[in-house]
Amino acid sequence: SQQGEEDPQALSIQEGENATMNCSYKTSINNLQWYRQNSGRGLVHLILIRSNEREKHSGRLRVTLDTSKKSSSLLITASRAADTASYFCATDKIRGTYKYIFGTGTRLKVLA
Amino acid sequence: EAQVTQNPRYLITVTGKKLTVTCSQNMNHEYMSWYRQDPGLGLRQIYYSMNVEVTDKGDVPEGYKVSRKEKRNFPLILESPSPNQTSLYFCASSFTGAANYGYTFGSGTRLTVV
Numbered sequence: 001s002q003q004g005e006e007d008p009q010a011l012s013i014q015e016g017e018n019a020t021m022n023c024s025y026k027t028s029i030n031n032l033q034w035y036r037q038n039s040g041r042g043l044v045h046l047i048l049i050r051s052n053e054r055e056k057h058s059g060r061l062r063v064t065l066d067t068s069k070k071s072s073s074l075l076i077t078a079s080r081a082a083d084t085a086s087y088f089c090a091t092d093k094i095r096g097t098y099k100y101i102f103g104t105g106t107r108l109k110v111l112a
Numbered sequence: 113e114a115q116v117t118q119n120p121r122y123l124i125t126v127t128g129k130k131l132t133v134t135c136s137q138n139m140n141h142e143y144m145s146w147y148r149q150d151p152g153l154g155l156r157q158i159y160y161s162m163n164v165e166v167t168d169k170g171d172v173p174e175g176y177k178v179s180r181k182e183k184r185n186f187p188l189i190l191e192s193p194s195p196n197q198t199s200l201y202f203c204a205s206s207f208t209g210a211a212n213y214g215y216t217f218g219s220g221t222r223l224t225v226v
Contacts, residue, residue: 033214042202045214098143099170104154
């Protein structure tokens with residue numbers, strides 16, 4: 001599997017439900033970032049969590065990081081149709097460098 | 113408005129005709145990077161730059177060149193484009209070190225090489 005691989009690849013939920021996406025990586029990292037991409041457009045930074053942090057919140061977003069399992073999860077609570085997008089995690093492929101690597105993303109569809 | 117500006121947004125060109133995609137940021141970011149996005153492959157890093165005159169290869173640098181003569185600009189050059197370089201390209205920038213709060217991405221350049 002690739003560094004920064006998201007799971008599931010696709011997710012479809014009803015508006016108001018929570019959406020959880022996972023990201024696994026292979027090497028030690030300085031930080032892990034989550035991004036959103038609306039179809040064909042530029043990525044928008046959502047949240048950055050550093051390797052010494054375990055949980056971070058931003059509005060309806062909650063990110064956790066488990067460095068022992070080399071994994072992170074992104075939770076979107078009370079989802080809205082506007083949350084429909086692809087979500088990517090990104091990690092520094094080689095710790096301390098800026099060779100960042102993105103996964104292939106989770107496609108989230110929120111049904112109204 | 114803080115932003116990364118890429119031009120052009122769309123480009124159709126022929127094999128072998130040199131082209132440049134420009135990227136400019138107005139946030140005084142040290143770090144800039146180019147990615148290409150292809151279906152099923154996600155985003156792959158082409159080149160990145162830590163600061164003026166400092167560039168390094170990403171995962172897929174073959175067929176591309178970059179330069180960083182000024183802090184704000186980071187053009188991507190395809191000396192002899194080929195059809196396998198048809199892709200969606202993104203430029204991104206950020207502060208470095210502890211000030212890194214994530215990338216700001218441009219809106220993308222959709223390149224078609226025929």
